Amino acid sequence: MSDLRAQRIAFAASSRLTEVFPVAGARLLDTSLRPVLGSRCLGWLLARRPRAALRKVARLRRFLVIPDIHIGDAVMTQSALTALRDFYPDAEVDYVVNRTVAPLIEGNPDASRILPIFSGAQLPTPDDVAALRDVIERGDYDLCWSFGSFLDQAEVAPQGPPFISFMSQAPRLVRNENDDTEINHFSYQFYRFVRATLATVARPVRDDRFLGVRATYRAEAIERVSRYAAANGLSPTAPLVMVNPDGACRFTLLPFDAQASLLERIASTGTDETKIVLGAGHSWAGIGERLVRAVPEVVRGKLHIIPKEMPLDAYAALMDLADVFITGDTGPLHLAAARRHSRSGGHRFRNRTAVLSLFGATVPRMSGYDSSRPGYLPANQDAPSWCYQAGSPCRNLSCLNKYFKTCRVVRCFETVDVAGLADLVVSHLAQARRGTAREPLPLVVAAPACRESPAA
Numbered sequence: 001m002s003d004l005r006a007q008r009i010a011f012a013a014s015s016r017l018t019e020v021f022p023v024a025g026a027r028l029l030d031t032s033l034r035p036v037l038g039s040r041c042l043g044w045l046l047a048r049r050p051r052a053a054l055r056k057v058a059r060l061r062r063f064l065v066i067p068d069i070h071i072g073d074a075v076m077t078q079s080a081l082t083a084l085r086d087f088y089p090d091a092e093v094d095y096v097v098n099r100t101v102a103p104l105i106e107g108n109p110d111a112s113r114i115l116p117i118f119s120g121a122q123l124p125t126p127d128d129v130a131a132l133r134d135v136i137e138r139g140d141y142d143l144c145w146s147f148g149s150f151l152d153q154a155e156v157a158p159q160g161p162p163f164i165s166f167m168s169q170a171p172r173l174v175r176n177e178n179d180d181t182e183i184n185h186f187s188y189q190f191y192r193f194v195r196a197t198l199a200t201v202a203r204p205v206r207d208d209r210f211l212g213v214r215a216t217y218r219a220e221a222i223e224r225v226s227r228y229a230a231a232n233g234l235s236p237t238a239p240l241v242m243v244n245p246d247g248a249c250r251f252t253l254l255p256f257d258a259q260a261s262l263l264e265r266i267a268s269t270g271t272d273e274t275k276i277v278l279g280a281g282h283s284w285a286g287i288g289e290r291l292v293r294a295v296p297e298v299v300r301g302k303l304h305i306i307p308k309e310m311p312l313d314a315y316a317a318l319m320d321l322a323d324v325f326i327t328g329d330t331g332p333l334h335l336a337a338a339r340r341h342s343r344s345g346g347h348r349f350r351n352r353t354a355v356l357s358l359f360g361a362t363v364p365r366m367s368g369y370d371s372s373r374p375g376y377l378p379a380n381q382d383a384p385s386w387c388y389q390a391g392s393p394c395r396n397l398s399c400l401n402k403y404f405k406t407c408r409v410v411r412c413f414e415t416v417d418v419a420g421l422a423d424l425v426v427s428h429l430a431q432a433r434r435g436t437a438r439e440p441l442p443l444v445v446a447a448p449a450c451r452e453s454p455a456a
Contacts, residue, residue, distance in 0.1 A: 007149070011404035014396070019407055022394035029396040037397070038174030046168040050197045053162040057142050060202070062092045064141045064161075068148030069118040069128060070248070071101040071312070071331030072367070075213050075338055076187040077147050081110035083194035084145075086206040094139065096132060103313045104335065107216030107343040122249070122403050124150050136160045147190060149401070169193050174397070176375075177365065184365040185377035187213050212380030215338040221313040222347050228314075229321060232304055238273040239429040241266055242322035242353075245278055245287045248330040251361035251402045251412050253284065254390075258416045260294040262326075265422035267299035270429060277318070279332075280308035316340075323383075323432050324354045324425050329362045329402075337369045337379035354383040354428050356421070360412030361399040364389050383432075386424065391415030 018025040036042070063084055067077035074097040084093050095111045102116035117131040118124070133156045136144065144157065147166045157163060169189060176184040183189075191210045198204075234240060243263065247253030254262075267276060281287035288305045295303065306315060316335040319325050325336040333355070340349040357368045364370070368387035371378035379385035390413040399405060399412070 007401065007404050011398055011401055012406045014398035015406040018394040018396065019409065022411065026394045026396040029398055033397050034174060038171050038178075040171070040175075043171035043175075046171065049168050050164045051200060053143070053164045054197070054201050056162045060088060060091065060142050062139065062141045062143075063088075063094070064136065064139055064144045065093065065095050066132070066144060066146045066148065066151065067095075067097065069098060069121070069124055069150060071098050071120075072334040073148065074098050074101045074105055075215065075331070075334040076185075076367075077190055078105065078108055078110070078213055079187045079191035079210065080145060080147065080194045081108060082211070083191045083198070085110045086195060086204045086208070087198045087202050089205055094135075094141075096135065100312050101331070101335075103218055103221070103311075104215045104316060107341070108214065129155050132156045145194065150403075164197060166190065166193055173366065177363065180375040182375060183377050184375060185369075186366055188377050211339075212377075213334060213338045214341060214380070215316060215335055216341045216343050217313060217317050217347070217349075219342075219344050219346070221311065221317045222342065224310070224314040225317045225321070228306075228310070228318065232277075234275060234277070234321060235273075236321070238275060239270060239433060240322045241270075241274065241276045241425060241429070242319055242325045243276060243278040244325070244327035244330070244332045245291055246281050246283050246330065246332075247328045248283065249402050250410050251399070251405055251407070252329045252359070254328055254358050254360070254416070255410075255413050256287070256290070256294070258413065258418055260291055261418045262422055263291060263303065264295045264299060265418060266425050267295065267302045269422060269426050270302075274429065275302055275304065277304045277306055277322070279306050279315070282308070319353055320349045320351065322353050323429055324356060326356045326358070326425070328358050328360070329367055333357050333368070337381065337385065339380040351381050352383045352432075353379075353381050354432075355379040355381065355385040356425065357385075357387050358416075358421075359387060359389040360392065360410075361395065361402050361405065363400055366400070384428065388417075388421060 014029055065080050067073040081093055081095060092112045093110065094113045094115055096115045096117055097105050098118040098120055099116040100120050102114055106114045115135055118128050136157045141161045144161055144163045146163055149167060153163045173184060173189065176182040188210055195208060245259055263276060278288050292300055292303050292305065319336045320340055327333045336353060336355045340351055355369055359368060364387040365375055369379040369385040370376035370387040371385045376387060392412050392414050394411050
């Protein structure tokens with residue numbers, strides 16, 4: 001049985017259980033899965049795999065880094081490139097990414113080549129698998145680093161170079177959820193994993209400092225946003241909120257009524273100059289227009305739809321004009337949190353966007369950003385970031401894999417504090433315009449004291 005088929009069966013079974021017994025089923029899954037999946041014994045067993053892969057390698061001069069296939073994964077996994085360069089500054093480091101996000105990754109100084117081959121589907125397509133297999137066969141790589149759960153090494157590199165999989169770190173991530181002193185964000189853990197693994201065979205040549213994720217912008221994207229802002233009267237002195245109403249799947253999509261209510265409250269309680277720009281919708285086509293029609297006519301003039309045809313890099317560059325960016329757990333969240341750089345060096349970004357992320361099924365600490373809570377990674381912006389998790393009676397550890405859940409009724413956002421979220425946004429807008437908003441220090445996370453085996 002393939003790994004993907006096994007995952008489908010397991011997550012479908014967990015979905016059926018919590019549909020019939022929401023509270024009791026979730027409690028049963030957590031009490032049974034957490035001790036097993038987070039056990040130190042399992043961690044020790046899995047930690048042997050990276051070390052075994054390294055023992056097969058005679059040289060370490062060419063690396064291939066394979067994130068998961070989605071937009072946000074390509075942004076977050078850049079930290080693995082940095083960790084590789086900490087040890088091998090002169091190596092060839094190729095990076096396979098989703099085609100849509102490639103323009104925002106190109107220009108990363110830690111990548112030798114960006115290979116835009118993933119098509120953007122929820123799961124790898126046969127063409128994705130074939131393209132990756134071709135890259136590996138032709139690349140003469142000494143070692144491949146895999147950071148996803150959807151690609152099987154037997155499919156993409158049956159006779160290829162050794163693979164090191166981040167999945168060996170699953171027990172540590174599960175344990176970290178019970179330890180507020182440990183930053184458990186994927187991007188940070190990717191960096192720690194690569195450094196800890198390579199430290200068993202080499203000495204680093206750069207300091208051990210995690211500097212957060214980044215995105216690099218072409219001049220064309222910056223110019224397009226400038227024209228859009230001028231055409232739509234987006235003044236740099238007026239409060240601006242940007243909203244991504246879309247979602248990666250139905251388990252991470254804030255319900256329509258809650259989104260409409262949130263927009264109405266922000267528009268009606270903010271200043272007269274406050275404007276809100278929101279996406280048209282891609283996974284949920286037309287959701288932006290439907291939201292505008294759902295709010296009272298008296299506040300509709302404050303809402304502007306971003307054209308659907310705007311490329312992703314321009315859409316992400318527009319985030320820099322916003323005082324607050326609001327989104328669910330999906331790719332644009334990580335672009336909003338990333339430090340923005342101009343590829344030419346001729347443009348200076350503000351990097352002052354506060355990020356509010358709204359979570360349903362998935363685990364906030366692993367992929368969200370929060371500058372005020374222990375165990376969370378702050379956004380790489382000179383502004384606050386917040387994670388909000390809605391109330392759900394059936395949320396459990398199995399909800400982490402949102403693409404394989406099959407719940408017929410979505411209960412991930414059963415209770416949402418719309419009023420509190422709106423108050424948070426409006427309060428920040430007022431403080432930002434008065435210049436009293438607290439600005440986090442530039443993100444530099446030093447290595448924590450080692451309390452256990454590097455890869456266990």
